[in-house]
Amino acid sequence: MSDAGRTPGAREMQVPMLDLQAQYRPIRDAILEAVVRVCDSQRFILGPEVEGLERELAAYLGVEHAVGVSSGTDALLAAMMALGIGPGDEVVTSTYSFFATAGCVSRLGARPVFVDIDPVSCNIDPGAIAAAVTPRTKAIVPVHLYGQSAELDAILAVASRAGVPVIEDAAQAIGATYHGRKVGGFGLAGCFSFFPSKNLGAFGDGGLVATNDEALAASVRRLRMHGADRQYYHEVVGGNFRLDALQAAVLRVKLPHLEAWAGARRRNAARYDALFDEFGLAGRVTPPAVLPGRGHVFNQYVVRVPDRDRVKAHLEERRVGAAVYYPVPFHQLTCFASLGYRAGQFPHAERAARETLALPVYAELTADEQRYVVEVVAEALERAA
Numbered sequence: 476m477s478d479a480g481r482t483p484g485a486r487e488m489q490v491p492m493l494d495l496q497a498q499y500r501p502i503r504d505a506i507l508e509a510v511v512r513v514c515d516s517q518r519f520i521l522g523p524e525v526e527g528l529e530r531e532l533a534a535y536l537g538v539e540h541a542v543g544v545s546s547g548t549d550a551l552l553a554a555m556m557a558l559g560i561g562p563g564d565e566v567v568t569s570t571y572s573f574f575a576t577a578g579c580v581s582r583l584g585a586r587p588v589f590v591d592i593d594p595v596s597c598n599i600d601p602g603a604i605a606a607a608v609t610p611r612t613k614a615i616v617p618v619h620l621y622g623q624s625a626e627l628d629a630i631l632a633v634a635s636r637a638g639v640p641v642i643e644d645a646a647q648a649i650g651a652t653y654h655g656r657k658v659g660g661f662g663l664a665g666c667f668s669f670f671p672s673k674n675l676g677a678f679g680d681g682g683l684v685a686t687n688d689e690a691l692a693a694s695v696r697r698l699r700m701h702g703a704d705r706q707y708y709h710e711v712v713g714g715n716f717r718l719d720a721l722q723a724a725v726l727r728v729k730l731p732h733l734e735a736w737a738g739a740r741r742r743n744a745a746r747y748d749a750l751f752d753e754f755g756l757a758g759r760v761t762p763p764a765v766l767p768g769r770g771h772v773f774n775q776y777v778v779r780v781p782d783r784d785r786v787k788a789h790l791e792e793r794r795v796g797a798a799v800y801y802p803v804p805f806h807q808l809t810c811f812a813s814l815g816y817r818a819g820q821f822p823h824a825e826r827a828a829r830e831t832l833a834l835p836v837y838a839e840l841t842a843d844e845q846r847y848v849v850e851v852v853a854e855a856l857e858r859a860a
């Protein structure tokens with residue numbers, strides 16, 4: 476590393492954005508035991524591990540049905556397919572999320588209708604949803620961004636007035652609560668991701684559709700098996716959206732730790748908040764706001780900073796992991812140009828895309844590492860001043 480970005484005498488450390496090894500070490504034996512159990516059974520497709528995980532997750536989330544699928548993306552896709560969303564339909568969603576939220580709508584031939592975010596939480600603005608609903612609207616898809624629930628009461632009220640279902644994109648928010656209840660069970664369906672960086676991460680891809688609606692659960696189960704309840708008797712056209720038994724076995728080892736890990740993430744978030752105060756950065760770094768009635772699980776701890784790209788480059792120079800979720804809102808993506816949105820149309824999302832910066836917040840992060848991260852952020856801002 477060059478000394479270019481370093482304050483003379485400053486200490487040196489390395490803090491990754493995410494350290495999956497630190498999570499794996501203490502549970503390694505239990506994971507290997509579970510993997511061996513699947514190998515010895517030679518049952519890799521659905522079967523007892525997937526069924527066991529589905530039971531355990533339904534209980535954890537407080538929903539009637541949980542259907543394991545191949546990814547968070549496929550959870551969204553299958554839920555939308557189950558609703559029969561297709562050409563001529565519209566789906567209202569936030570312009571500020573991970574690509575899959577909108578990509579699934581387009582893949583089905585429907586039109587994603589984007590709305591702006593609330594500037595404080597970065598979650599979809601319920602008032603803007605109401606204005607975007609038309610007779611062609613077939614679903615509303617709020618995203619519980621970074622691990623904090625969207626404004627569900629207001630969103631469900633708009634949806635109920637419009638007579639359309641809500642599909643929660645809860646990919647980043649397993650365990651997050653809204654007025655004491657876990658997200659994913661408020662809408663008709665909740666879609667979760669087990670991508671390795673999520674709070675409950677598999678050893679590869681995985682996802683889940685949670686629902687209290689029996690017909691929707693049956694439909695997603697059918698869709699994940701190419702649309703057949705009985706092999707080779709296809710009632711609808713589905714896909715291969717199954718969750719692997721090996722992934723389910725790994726997730727079953729991790730699930731009992733999930734609450735403790737989320738608690739550690741919350742503790743880390745509170746530490747950052749205090750450190751930004753201590754370093755006198757409160758006016759220049761805006762820490763994430765936890766809104767009333769929300770149990771945030773901090774899949775990401777996202778601050779707002781001026782001159783974000785420069786701050787991020789400085790963090791990288793000083794070997795501190797940082798990431799931008801997300802640099803381009805959907806309405807400004809090349810692949811959605813034909814939808815006819817223009818720059819400036821959703822100013823809150825556009826500003827967030829310029830200012831948001833995610834800092835390491837994983838459960839095993841130490842207080843000293845966090846202090847180092849804040850020292851380096853302070854150093855970057857001093858340089859800019």
Ligand SMILES: Cc1ncc(COP(=O)(O)O)c(C=O)c1O
Nearest residue numbers: 546547548573575646668669670
């Ligand atoms: C908000 C959101 N939606 C959907 C997804 C898609 O999940 P996956 O990567 O498991 O397909 C992700 C995660 O990457 C996400 O963060």
